Amino acid sequence: MFKFDWKRLSMAAGLSLTLVAAGCGSSDEGSEDTSGDSSEGGESTEQMSYGEEMDYEITGIEAGAGVVAAAQTATEDYENLAGWEVSTSSSGAMATALGEAYENEEPIIVTGWTPHWKFAKYDLKYLEDPKEVFGGAEQIKTMVRTGLEEDKPNAYTLLDQFEWTAADMEEVMLNITDGAEPAEAAKTWIEENQDKVGEWTNGVEDVDGTEVELVYVNWDSEIASTNVVAEVMKQKGFDVTITPLDNGPMWESVSEGEVTGMVAAWLPATHGDLYEQHQDNLVDLGANLEGAKVGLVVPSYMEVDSIEDLKAAE
Structure with missing residues (x-):
């Protein structure tokens, strides 16, 4: 997605879409008169205004999240989103709203990102x-602080070699969502993926209480990744502290050398501005996960496929 003091992201446009006969309780008879598929672009009397049902609101996460900023830009760049607003809250509040809407098969649009457990739990x-x-x-x-390679080479090597897949991350996230404590979910994943963990720790010597602090933004994805890395480092003898922060302070703390680093930098878009601001004062160790994505997400039962399918507020 993701989002690291810990790696988060409103709506005012009407959406009218033709529902199939089974979905709105009509029969096939007389469908030619109400289909809404005429060459003149007529609209069916059975079309539903999703936007009106959702009060023309996109459900977002934290106000400082890149995906929220992009959603706000979308309401300006897409003429058909005129009148839509992006509500901001938290990743947890967004997930709760999504779950409630999904359970009742109600329309909802959220600021979303991959990897995220919601794609494993819901059809989105x-x-x-x-x-x-x-x-x-x-x-x-x-990203790590400058000088880490010289000061704490084993910590540097392990962080440099850390990489996994979206499926790996989502497995940990879903375990946490289902009730496991983050540290316990991390330990479970580590026990079941010793081959992968062995690649991260290759050449890393055991240490005796070397202090390490990792920061992250309080996104489900970054809670998962940071806890996994922290548990692996603890098993190598590091004394690890993990600290949740807002996006800006997370980057600032690494660039100012106050903490060891983070595994929660979403680039090039989500944290692009923060990277530009701090890139000269930290060390970029490269991607630990490929194929992340952000955007507007809806349940698959909604008859809409593109942002351009939405309609402006009336």
Whole structure:
């Protein structure tokens, strides 16, 4: 997605779409008169205004999250989103709203990102973004403070070698969502993936209480990744502290050398501005996860496929 003091992201446009006969309780008879598929672009009396039902609101996460900023830009760049607003809250509040809407098969649009456990739990889809407001695929990268390689080479090596897949991350996230404590979910994943963990720790010597502090933004994805890395480092003898922060302070703390680093940098879009601001004062260790994505997400039962399918508030 993701989002690291810990790696988060409103709506006012009407959406009218023709529902199939089974979905709105009509029969096939007389469908020619109400289909809404005429060459003149007529609208069916059975069309539903999703936007009106949702009060023309996109459900967002934290106000400082890149995906929220992109959603706000979308309401400006897409004429058909005139009158829509992006509500901001938290990743947890967004997930709760999504779950409640999904259970009742109600319309909802959320600011979403991959990897995220919601894609494993619910049948969801990204809305197409013809204007590419949300950008393309993203990477989640590892950033550490300058001088770490010289001061704590074993910590540097382990962080440099850390990489996994979206499926790996989502497995940990879903375990946490189902009730496991983050540290316990991390330990479970580590026990079941010793081959992968062995690649991260290759050449890393055991240490005796070397202090390490990792920061992250309080996104489900970054809670998962940071806890996994922290548990692996603890098993090598490090004394690890993990600290949740807002996006800005997370980057600032690494660039100012106050903490060891983070595995929660979403680039090039989500944290692009923060990277530009701090890149000269930290060390970029490259991607630890490829194929991350952000955008507007809806349940698959909604009859809408593109942002351009939405309609402006009336």
